Amino acid sequence: MIIRTTYFYAPGEAFSREKVFLDSDEAHHLVNVLRAKEGDEFFVTNGMGELFRCRLTKYHKKGAVGEIVEKVQSEPEPSLNLTVGVGVIRSKKLETALDWLVQLGVSGFVPLLTDFAVKKFADPERYLERMQKIAIRAIKQSLRTYLPRIYPVMDFLEFLKRHGQDYDGIIYADPDGVPAPPRRMRQNRARIFAIVGCEGGLSSRERSELAEYDAVPLSLGVARLRTETAAVVLATKLFVWSGDI
Helix, strand or coil: CECCCCCEECCHHHECCCEEEECHHHHHHHHHHCCCCCCCEEEEECCECCEEEEEEEEEECCEEEEEEEEEECCCCCCCEEEEEEEECCCHHHHHHHHHHHHHHCCCEEEEEECCCCCCCCCCHHHHHHHHHHHHHHHHHHCCCCECCEECCCEEHHHHHHHHHHHCCEEEEEEEEEECCCCHHHCCCCEEEEEEECECCECCHHHHHHHHCCCCEEECCCCCCCCHHHHHHHHHHHHHHHHCCC
16 A cells, blocks of 8 residues: 555654654554555655655554655755745634645744734743644645744744845735735745734834835735735735746
């Protein structure tokens, strides 16, 4: 039997020349949920664009071992390297936004503490681990091979100060924005940072700071969207614009 309905994930260090080790969570999914048996084949990605067809050789409580049968053709990278920052909202909605964005193919995700953020995190490190697990689950389900970078919860202006110069362009959702990004941002592997605020949008202070980075306001249409919906619409619009969808 070959399992084709989902991919499995293992970090680069879990691979040797001929074998891959799946941790307990991945092994449980493979053996106890999908009922794989020794000799069955499955696909494993390292989250860096590579995919391997493997054969199950061993299973125990701590994990499973697969023999690498072949390296499958690598997935091409999207022409747009898109990181999406989303103003912190209720956890379930933020996690939904992350799940959908990873399925679309974003390269990065940042939960942003904006002026209108509705939630603080008592244990940011634990929440980061949870978000990383959601991202892994999303690439497996959507049959993608690139695992996006998940940033810790960060203050919006602090993130701009640290990383604003890393991008070829910054875009933020705005009801009065332009209908499409400028042509200057349309280059192969352009690094774009796209921002969606909370339900209250971005504050005047935050907009002023964005102007210092020549950020472009982009309209998402006339409808009033929830934050998690707006994040997906923004990413979809940019991927259509870049030709990745």
